[in-house]
Amino acid sequence: MRILQIRDRTASIASEIANAYIDFSRMTCSVVAVLTDQYRDGRQVVGYGFNSNGRYGASGLMRERFIPRLHDAKPGSLVDDDGANLDPFKIWDTLMQNEKPGGHGERSVAVGTIDMAVWDAVAKIAEKPLYQLLADRYRGGVADDRVWVYAAGGYYYPGKDNAALQAELQGYRDLGYRTVKMKIGGASLDEDMARIEAALQVAGDGNLCVDANGRFDLETAIAYAEAMRQYNLFWYEEAGDPLDYEIQAELARVYDGPVATGENLFSHQDARNLIRYGGMRADRDWLQFDCALSYGLVEYLRTLDMLEEHGWSTRRVVPHGGHQMSLNIAAGLHLGGNESYPHVFKPFCGFADGIAVEDGHVGLPDTPGIGFESKSELFAQMRELTA
Numbered sequence: 001m002r003i004l005q006i007r008d009r010t011a012s013i014a015s016e017i018a019n020a021y022i023d024f025s026r027m028t029c030s031v032v033a034v035l036t037d038q039y040r041d042g043r044q045v046v047g048y049g050f051n052s053n054g055r056y057g058a059s060g061l062m063r064e065r066f067i068p069r070l071h072d073a074k075p076g077s078l079v080d081d082d083g084a085n086l087d088p089f090k091i092w093d094t095l096m097q098n099e100k101p102g103g104h105g106e107r108s109v110a111v112g113t114i115d116m117a118v119w120d121a122v123a124k125i126a127e128k129p130l131y132q133l134l135a136d137r138y139r140g141g142v143a144d145d146r147v148w149v150y151a152a153g154g155y156y157y158p159g160k161d162n163a164a165l166q167a168e169l170q171g172y173r174d175l176g177y178r179t180v181k182m183k184i185g186g187a188s189l190d191e192d193m194a195r196i197e198a199a200l201q202v203a204g205d206g207n208l209c210v211d212a213n214g215r216f217d218l219e220t221a222i223a224y225a226e227a228m229r230q231y232n233l234f235w236y237e238e239a240g241d242p243l244d245y246e247i248q249a250e251l252a253r254v255y256d257g258p259v260a261t262g263e264n265l266f267s268h269q270d271a272r273n274l275i276r277y278g279g280m281r282a283d284r285d286w287l288q289f290d291c292a293l294s295y296g297l298v299e300y301l302r303t304l305d306m307l308e309e310h311g312w313s314t315r316r317v318v319p320h321g322g323h324q325m326s327l328n329i330a331a332g333l334h335l336g337g338n339e340s341y342p343h344v345f346k347p348f349c350g351f352a353d354g355i356a357v358e359d360g361h362v363g364l365p366d367t368p369g370i371g372f373e374s375k376s377e378l379f380a381q382m383r384e385l386t387a
Contacts, residue, residue, distance in 0.1 A: 001079050001086065001125075005035045006067045006114065007385045010057040011050070013345045017155035020185030020215035022054075029348060030057035030110075033385035034117040036086070038125050040368070047121025048372050048382045051113045052292045052321035053345045054263070058110035066095050066110050085125045088118050092298040108266035108295045115296020116325050116370070124369040130325075131364055134332030138301075146361040147330045148337035150209065150234075151175070152322060153344065154182025154199065162198035169202045172342055176357030179207050179234055181339075184224065185215035193227055200231060211237040214264065218247045225255040235260040235286055243270070249279030260286035263320035266294040268302040275310050282312045286336070290320040291329055304333065322349050324370050331364055338362075347377035 011031050015024050034047040051058065070078070073094050080087040095111050123130040135143035151172035154165060169180045180203050184192045199208055210233060216224065221239035228236060235258040240247030242264035251259060261278070265271050271289055274280060280287070287307070291300045304314055315336040319326035322341035330338045340362070341349035352365040352374035365374040372379050 001083060002037050002075060003034055003070060003078060003086070004037055006062075006070060006117075007033045007035070008059055008062055008067070008113075009385060010059050011348075011381060013053055013348060015344060017157055017344060018186060019155060019183045019211070019213040021213045024053070024344075027053060027345075028057040029053065030059050030062065030113050031382060031385065032062070032113050032117045033382065034114070034121050035386065036121055036125070038121075040124060040127060045121055045124045046386055047117040047119070047124065047369070048379075048385075049113045049116030049118075049120060049325070050292070050323075050348055051109045052290050052323065053341075053348070054320075055106070055109045055293055058106055058113060061107055061110040062114065065107075066114060069094050069097055070114075086118060086122050088115065088122060088296075088298055091115075091118050092296065096295075104265075104267040104270060104294075108299075109293050112292045112294060112296040112299075115298060116292055119297050119325075120369040120372070127368050129364065129366055129368060130328040130370050131332035134329065139332065139334055144331045144334060146363045147327055147335075148318075148360055149177065149327075149340040149357060149362050150179035150181060150318075150337065150360070151177040151342050152181045152211075152339050153342070154180070154195075155344070156183060156186045162195055165195060166198050166202050168343075169199055173202065175342060176359065177340070177342070178360035179203075179209065181209035181211055181237070183213065184210045185212035189220075189223060189227060192224070196228065196231060206232045207234060209234045209237060209260070212239050214238050214241050216240050216247070218250055221247055221251050222254055225251060225257075229255070229257070233257055237261065237288070238263070245274060245277040245279075248274070249277065252279035252281060252285070258284045258286060260288055260318075262288040263290050263293070265289060268299060268306050271303045272306050272310075275307065275312070282310075282316060285316065287312070287317045288320045288339075289317065290326065292321055292323070292325055297325075297329065300329065324351055324372065324375065327351055327362070327364060328370055347375070347381060350375065350378075 038045040237260040318337040
């Protein structure tokens with residue numbers, strides 16, 4: 001059993017939307033295919049992966065460093081002890097050979113993208129959906145049969161007024177979502193408060209998340225917290241720079257409502273520092289680490305182990321990304337839910353065709369692997385790598 005080839009390409013997910021920090025007019029992502037020598041039902045087993053939005057494609061790093069390491073690996077060094085399947089942990093160790101600790105930037109995206117494709121292949125070789133394979137290995141065989149999801153949107157957009165924001169959020173509610181998210185920090189405090197009040201008219205009490213995307217300094221983060229104290233928000237997300245744990249700790253000290261952060265922390269060490277020094281409260285706050293951006297599932301498992309050691313439930317983890325990999329992890333490892341992008345970053349957003357959101361929850365297909373084959377628009381792009 002071996003990996004025959006790894007192919008990649010860069011795909012555009014550009015749009016005119018913007019959050020408080022960046023616009024997405026030139027946003028890209030990397031798509032990867034891991035071709036193996038295995039066949040199931042007469043078809044070659046190919047694992048697919050891609051990186052989440054918000055970080056650009058990492059083709060250069062993959063081609064220069066990480067893919068060659070797998071191609072140069074000794075025969076048999078990438079499979080499990082029984083020789084029955086690929087071993088994601090051995091593959092991860094090979095990818096990270098000769099890499100210094102620290103510097104968890106764009107290389108974590110490159111490794112995470114390849115890691116996603118490896119796990120897709122591993123589950124296909126085992127002839128199981130990834131969520132069931134994870135449940136069998138780590139949760140006594142019990143997977144969640146549905147996952148709570150929220151609709152992420154509410155971006156700034158040229159000419160978009162509060163009525164358009166309300167129409168967008170109502171559209172998510174009509175699709176079956178109960179909790180929705182909007183952006184803040186890209187306008188003045190007064191303008192954003194008016195936007196929040198308009199959004200609450202649609203979302204209802206307790207169903208609105210707001211996301212500053214790391215825009216605020218401490219003074220501004222607290223000013224927004226004071227202004228939003230009157231609202232029963234589902235959470236206040238990423239007020240300050242993700243590595244400024246002091247801002248996060250001070251915010252938690254003065255703001256009683258739930259806060260959320262973590263999507264831009266790309267290692268279990270950085271996640272651990274957040275828990276140690278960021279003032280996060282295990283009884284109400286939310287953690288948003290994104291597997292596809294943070295060295296993949298092998299590293300994600302280390303992060304979950306760290307959280308357990310610090311008294312956190314996995315149910316307080318709701319991954320960023322809005323894609324099928326995070327959905328499988330949420331179901332298989334008993335996380336608290338998953339982000340969803342109903343209308344942006346197509347075709348890399350969303351879940352399987354024909355599975356509707358019902359009362360804020362979504363089910364999963366029984367397709368072996370991550371389930372990309374059950375999302376036709378996305379799989380059409382992935383198959384271009386093997387044509």
